[in-house]
Amino acid sequence: EVMNSLMDFVIVGGGPTGVELAGALTELKKNVFTKDYKELDMREMDIHLVEASPRLLNGMSEQASQKALDFLNEMGVKVHLNTAVKSYDGYEVNLSSGEKLISRTLIWAAGIKGNPISGLKxxxxxxxxxxxxxxxxxxxxxxxxxxxxxxxxxxxxxxxxxxxxxxxxxxxxxxxxxxxxxxxxxxGSAPRPFRYFDKGSMATVGRNKAVVDMGRIRFQGFFAWYVWMFVHLMAIVGWKNRVFTFFSWMWSYLTYDRSNRLIIGRNEEKFSPEETKPH
Ligand SMILES: Cc1cc2nc3c(=O)[nH]c(=O)nc-3n(C[C@H](O)[C@H](O)[C@H](O)COP(=O)(O)OP(=O)(O)OC[C@H]3O[C@@H](n4cnc5c(N)ncnc54)[C@H](O)[C@@H]3O)c2cc1C
Incomplete structure (x- = not known):
């Protein structure tokens, strides 16, 4: 239980942020952690994605939601649909289903709140x-x-x-x-009303796995992943940054590696069950 609490991740919210994060963590687990933390049995690491509504990617089509769920299931993410997080004390995550998860790391991806200013009605x-x-x-x-x-x-x-x-x-x-x-x-001229031009939505779940909704045009998988990369590459400011980012992505794609590392001691710290629980 102590080891699981340190290795397992719970992500709350199955929108684009939660889905993309669950996919990225799974790829880190598979391609990076296995090499960097040889002393750990990565089969013990669970990534949970908890979503209160019946489907992932609520703002996208049913087709995109289903495909994202299929991708995550294939990758081994434990997706809990129709399930809300009731409480978390830094160790135990209580779900509305009655299930209890144990994790020291809970990542909130269930929405944002504005920063209100005083003086408004x-x-x-x-x-x-x-x-x-x-x-x-x-x-x-x-x-x-x-x-x-x-x-x-x-x-x-x-x-x-x-x-x-x-x-x-x-x-x-x-x-x-x-x-x-x-x-x-x-x-002194009249203002123009706002009309949102919706260019579509996309989310990337992992290597060669993405979902794209562009009006009635919907596609998923390999081609969607390339479209996602192209659109995001073009959104970066300046050609120099685009070229650097492109080569950095290619490097990660070909080597299955990430250049960033968090350097921590190995086997030097041993946690007792009491130490890992919140005080
Ligand atoms: C993890 C994550 C991933 C996302 N991915 C995508 C994506 O892939 N594609 C996409 O289209 N959108 C994405 N979004 C959403 C996108 O970032 C926002 O919709 C966008 O930034 C909104 O712009 P904004 O200017 O309204 O607010 P913000 O970008 O949030 O800017 C508001 C700024 O105001 C500042 N501020 C707040 N209160 C005060 C105050 N009282 N005084 C002074 N400053 C203040 C804040 O610090 C902030 O810098 C993502 C969001 C998150 C959190």
């Missing part, structure tokens, strides 16, 4: 501290306060009844439009 601060805005990103009830990106909750887009996804593209698009609108308002 309480009714504009909604779930997750997102601020209710109109179609011009003006905080409801104010003419001269704007909120954009993750912190803005815009109602009225029938495609996104719970607000736009908390991702980079809505933040970038709103940023550009609000800048133009403020200029328009200063010139």
């Amino acid at each position: 309480p009714e504009v601060v909604t779930r997750g501290n997102r601020l209710l805005v109109d179609e011009f990103n003006r905080v409801k009830g104010y003419d001269n306060i704007f909120a954009i990106g993750d912190v803005a909750l815009m109602e009225g887009d029938e495609r996104f009844p719970k607000g736009h996804p908390q991702m980079a593209p809505p933040a970038q698009q709103q940023g550009r439009l609000v800048a133009k609108n403020i200029r328009n308002l200063m010139k």
Whole structure:
């Protein structure tokens, strides 16, 4: 139990962050930890992914969710769907299913919260501290306060009844439009309402394994993984950085290795069961 508590990981939240992290940890376990920690039996290391809803990648198509689940199952990740984390004391993770997991490492990937500022009317601060805005990103009830990106909750887009996804593209698009609108308002012209241009969503689960939804076009696996890499490579600022990143990825792909290392002592510290439990 002591060894398992140190080796097992529990990731909470089966969105893109949780899914990608579970996949990346599994690849580290398989390709890196086995070489670096020869004294450990890596078969003992379990990676749990806990998701409260019935499926992974809720913002994506059913097809992408199912394929991501298949990929993770194939890779040996223990996926717990329809299961919420009830409590964690630094050692025991209690799940809504009644199951108990033991781990010193729980990674929260179940959403973010805004950082509220004082002085705003309480009714504009909604779930997750997102601020209710109109179609011009003006905080409801104010003419001269704007909120954009993750912190803005815009109602009225029938495609996104719970607000736009908390991702980079809505933040970038709103940023550009609000800048133009403020200029328009200063010139006395009418502002333009925001309409989100959804370029699609993608998530990478592991080597040669990704899922892509682009409108009605959906694909998974090897080709999706290449598309994911290309899109993310092009999103990096500057050609020099893109080229360096490309070679770094190629190196990792061909060598199955990571260049970063955390240097720790081997077998020098022995933990007693009491020492590993939280105090
Ligand atoms: C782990 C992870 C992975 C992600 N991966 C992707 C991805 O692959 N693709 C994608 O599209 N999106 C991804 N996202 C989401 C994406 O990062 C966000 O949607 C995007 O950064 C939102 O931009 P923003 O400007 O609204 O907020 P942020 O980027 O969060 O910027 C807000 C900034 O405001 C600062 N701040 C907060 N309060 C104050 C204050 N009171 N005073 C001054 N400064 C303050 C914060 O420190 C922060 O720097 C990911 C998010 C996470 C957490």
